[in-house]
Amino acid sequence: MLDDMKRKAAWAALEFIPRHTVVGVGTGSTVNHFIDALATIKHEIKGAVSSSEQSTAKLKDLGIPVLDLNSIDRFSVYVDGADEINPDKHMIKGGGAALTREKIVAAVAETFICIVDESKQVPVLGRFPLPVEVIPMASSYVARELNKIGGRAVLRAGVTTDNGNVILDVHDLEIRHPIQLEAQINNIVGVVTNGIFAIRAADKVLVGTPAGTTILK
Numbered sequence: 102m103l104d105d106m107k108r109k110a111a112w113a114a115l116e117f118i119p120r121h122t123v124v125g126v127g128t129g130s131t132v133n134h135f136i137d138a139l140a141t142i143k144h145e146i147k148g149a150v151s152s153s154e155q156s157t158a159k160l161k162d163l164g165i166p167v168l169d170l171n172s173i174d175r176f177s178v179y180v181d182g183a184d185e186i187n188p189d190k191h192m193i194k195g196g197g198a199a200l201t202r203e204k205i206v207a208a209v210a211e212t213f214i215c216i217v218d219e220s221k222q223v224p225v226l227g228r229f230p231l232p233v234e235v236i237p238m239a240s241s242y243v244a245r246e247l248n249k250i251g252g253r254a255v256l257r258a259g260v261t262t263d264n265g266n267v268i269l270d271v272h273d274l275e276i277r278h279p280i281q282l283e284a285q286i287n288n289i290v291g292v293v294t295n296g297i298f299a300i301r302a303a304d305k306v307l308v309g310t311p312a313g314t315t316i317l318k
């Protein structure tokens with residue numbers, strides 16, 4: 102059921118992909134459906150920029166050229182999932198540990214289209230533990246600093262990001278001011294990125310439901 106809702110949101114995104122341009126591609130099970138959809142128009146796009154090794158492998162398997170982000174000044178649309186999204190289109194991302202590259206690719210895009218199943222919608226962010234990518238030698242220090250702001254940071258066991266770093270998942274946060282908290286956590290020395298996407302929120306949100314796909318107002 103959940104997977105079916107993810108698929109609906111992902112395929113609905115095709116309608117918003119301009120032809121003859123580069124497409125930004127996120128990471129995760131919802132995005133995997135989007136990559137399947139994108140493959141059906143692969144001859145009508147210039148290629149993709151990818152946010153993870155995982156998505157790069159799938160894009161290449163399906164014959165979609167993957168371009169170097171450094172070769173592109175700007176592109177139109179970035180499509181990605183989320184772990185949580187609030188009514189202001191602020192998100193928590195990073196459940197798949199790809200948050201840093203996701204934030205980088207999103208920054209170069211004119212439009213961020215978020216594709217989610219309806220279970221990801223929340224009134225207040227924070228039920229999903231907030232992922233924070235950290236330089237390995239700083240993980241204990243950063244965990245202590247995150248605990249000071251009211252969270253409970255737990256090292257994600259056995260995970261190394263595509264950038265060679267570790268992930269701290271911060272439990273028990275009630276994120277009432279996402280923009281401020283995103284900036285505050287990014288200011289801790291040793292943090293590479295945190296999974297709050299609020300300074301740059303989604304522009305359009307496609308929500309897969311049992312009945313079809315709706316667009317968040």
Ligand SMILES: O=C(CO)[C@H](O)[C@H](O)COP(=O)(O)O
Nearest residue numbers: 129130131182195196197199
């Ligand atoms: O941020 C992400 C990966 O880092 C994903 O977008 C997020 O975890 C949602 O994943 P899924 O589509 O599998 O539910």
